[in-house]
Amino acid sequence: MSVSRWHVAAASVRGTSHEKTGQACQDAHDWRILPDDGLVVAVADGAGSATLGQIGAVLASWTAATTICARFSSSPWPRGDTEWGACLTAAVEVAQAAVGAEATARQVMRRHLATTLILAVATAEQVAVMQIGDGAVVVRDGEGNLVSLTAPLSGEYANETTFLIAPDALATAQVRVWHGQPTSLAAFTDGLQRLALTMPAGTPYAPFFAPLFRFVAAETHAREAHEQIEAFLRSGRVTDRTDDDLTLVLATVVS
């Protein structure tokens, strides 16, 4: 088995507000290398009002990534945007069903496992994303340009967004198939969006991503890389700007 071109570093950390209240981190993420050197990334943010939001987020991200992994273990990449959309939808539906089943098993209402979900699949020629809720996915192309593939959506209030368990979650999900050669990819939950993007347009802020992508490219030890990302997310500079749970998944192609 050949070594992947992708270097990936990722972390989810509990925010200072949850530290104060003693609540667990409600962010979760998952990523896998796929055949043909593809990459799947899933990121989820449990709702603060959901007592089991952490469970919802872990289950959603793990299920989505696992489903994509299984799909592409023996099937070729989708042909065309419509097939990509259908593929992502199917995986998110499985995640949605898993969260619903967990709620039933625990005899609680679904909203107790409310979570956002971002699912991204990168190949050598495209990046396909489905997003329910806030946070965002940013891609760097072969020329070094940064593109936001999704926008962090909120309701009227800054702390309102859509969740996976909502009846209209799939109908209102953002779906995007970007065509190009991704050299780097970042996925993050809403805690970082005001640091990483210029709002309200949601354009990627280059001085945020450049050092991070460089770091991931240079770092060869997975554990070191993870620890550095964690330390970054826990740093005073970050926590002065956000007390939310934080998730950052970074991937860079190294030839």
Place this chain on the structure above:
Amino acid sequence: MSEASRLDEMVEFAENPEPRCPCVLLLDTSSSMRGTPIAALNGGLRAFRDDLMQDALALQRIEVAVVTFDSNVQLIQDFVTVDQFDPPILTAQGYTHMGAAIHQALDMVQARKEQYRTNGVAYYRPWVFMMTDGEPQDEPNDVVEQAAQRLKADEAQKRVAFFAVGVEKANMARLATLSERTPIKLKGLNFVDMFVWLSASMQAVAQSQPDDQLALPPPEWGTV
């Protein structure tokens, strides 16, 4: 430490305005508040400010306005961030034009949201805290009734979160007809604790948890 050194020293952050959390303190300064109640209220306003000054995010997000009501409704302080908030010294006199006060608070909240939207600033659900020891006095019934109806509609639409706080000997039953939420009663005149609690609640909102029903830390000092 790897060659990559400290990421937090190398990564730069985008500059974005923080989402704002507008809070109107709607304060009864009618003659029945004379003496200890108004003195405690003044002390509580200072405690409110001092407590919020401790929190970096509260300083960036919370905007406080103060409206007093007696025979008149007066805007004492338009929305300012906590570091700009100079707690006023209030005196007590006159009747209690509560209906008009509620209208003013709701008007202010609505206008503030429009300003945010015009300027592309994100915001949280606004809060209004009405602090009173009595019921509407010297105000036509339909003014009060209209205010109550408007408040009910706004709450149903989640346009605002309104809390009625009755101090010592307040007519809680009357307040209950005005506010969607069960009015909170103060045991004695524990304003400092109340304002500290209010600022803790404010910090909870500023901590941006998506919420269906606004949950607040239970006040230890008041009965619900």
